[in-house]
Amino acid sequence: MTATPSLFRFDNSYARDMSGFYVPWEGAKVPSPELVLFNRSLARELDLEPDLLETSEGAAIFAGVTPPDGASPLAQVYAGHQFGGFSPQLGDGRALLIGEIIDRNGQRRDIQLKGSGPTPFSRGGDGKAVIGPVLREYVIGEAMQALGIPTTRALAAVTTGEDIFREGPKPGAVLTRVAASHLRVGTFQFFAARGETEKVRQLADYAISRHDPDLQVQEDRYLKLFARVMERQAALVAQWVLVGFVHGVMNTDNTTISGETIDYGPCAFIDSYNPAAVFSSIDHGGRYAFGRQPMIMQWNLARLAEAMLALFSPDDLDMAVERVSSELARFPELYGEHWLAGMRRKTGIQTASDDDKAFFERLLDVMHEQNVDYTLFFRHLGTAAAGDASSLRALAETPEALDSWIGEWQSRLDTENTDRADLKAGLSSINPAYIPRNHMVEAALQAAETGDYAPVRKLIEVLELPFDERAGLDDFAHPAPQDHGPYRTFCGT
Secondary structure, rough: OOEEEEOOOOOOHHOOOOHOEEOOOOOOOOOEEEEEEHHHHHHHHOOOHHHOOOOHHHHHHOOOOOOEOOOOOEEHHHHHHEEEEOHHHOOOOHHHHHHEOOOOOOOOOOOOEEEEEOOOOOOOOOEEEHHHHHHHHHHHHHHHHHOOOOOEEEEEEEEEEEEOOOOOOOEEEEEEEEEOOOOOOHHHHHHOOOOOOOHHHHHHHHHHHHHHHHHHHOOOHHHHHHHHHHHHHHHHHHHHHHEEEEEEEOHHHHHEEOOEEOEEEOOOOOOEEEOOOEEEOOOOOOOOOHHHHHHHHHHHHHHHHHHHHHHOOOOHHHHHHHHHHHHOOOHHHHHHHHHHHHHHHHOOOOOOOOOOHHHHHEEEEHHHHOOHHHHHHHHHHHHOOOOOHHHOOOOOOOHHHHHHHHHHHHHHHHHHOOOOHHHHHHHOOOOOOOOHHHHHHOOOOOOHHHHOOOHHHHHHHHOOOOOOOOOHHHHHOOEEEEHHOOOOOOOOO
16 A cells, blocks of 8 residues: 655554554545545644645545555544443444644644544444534534633544445545544543453553653652543533533543543534533433533543552552542532633623522523523623623513522622623623534534535634624524424434
């Protein structure tokens, strides 16, 4: 096989140092790869040459047809709890890590192909992806990046020139995903379930060297690694909740060690505030409902603690349990601190009060009862701070229902001597005007299935500047029409 010129400067530490944690593999051959979307700004961040990659040669690389020079394509192995049930072997069933590069900021980044064909971990599946889920991940990942939320990102999306059957024929596609790493809670679970403690230790050492190198010379580095992962995930889930994001499939194999959001399968954003909101077609019991996400993340972290248990106090299992349980018990407080700080920012409150949690929960209760749009409420707070609360009140089915909370909020601002003009501008820089509204995402993806990519490109353009309100974009700022009906998302695998 002829390799392409050196377009990527790879330094593949996982392939080099982690033998036994993956299977070397290559992507399936496809008839006619075509580049649909290419992320030029991300390419520059990765110290790549966009003009050399936004080509037919680049499309062949991103489809998995032609491995770039220096690539070490491999399928990673991992396990995971999926909707509460443990699967001892999952792994990259339709993905290949082709290598790692060092970006312009000196950060190591994975380059992975998703939808590149079957691997030894495909579990009877075809290993392929179709255009809708590929573009969903591209769109939502870029939106999360623009909102300031840690996330994997898409470098490219290609069609493959073949039809893949998912309840009928769909255009085949491959996503090129960029991540700080693809290490997961499930990676630890795989080796722990097999009793391979030294492999768990090796994995923990690799994770430390990659994500927390300052811990390498510290005592109790494994317990401190666990604490770091917990801290990152507490902050991440708080950020999800603050923007109304529902991940939809918070399995342990979708919980990263890096603290990045990964796997935008059945994800969605809430319109009206509802802690019980579920969009995933396979989440029949509401396990991963919007308001349950903090609790589920703590549960996932408990599974990581179990997988790493032998590392914490090797000679005293009871002590290991006690120590990591003490760490894990901090999660609700950590999450609460991030959430409260975020809610203060979203509402312009500058000083903390012991009543803050109850203060914000009173607001959310009213928003739920009154079917208030979550994103629009916070966006309109700036106008209300400047003295006109009419647009804010109009979001409620009974406008008077919001008056009590608005009055309390205005009093807090008065107590803090907040400059209202400055606050209006500040709130507009924190509360987005545009999020990936579910009906707009769905319309764009349906158009893409027919070969029309203009709506997807327009949606990405809007979401890249979520805080900048622009004329002519009202459709992107408003929730779905009332007759739109319930929204359902699918994994797309």
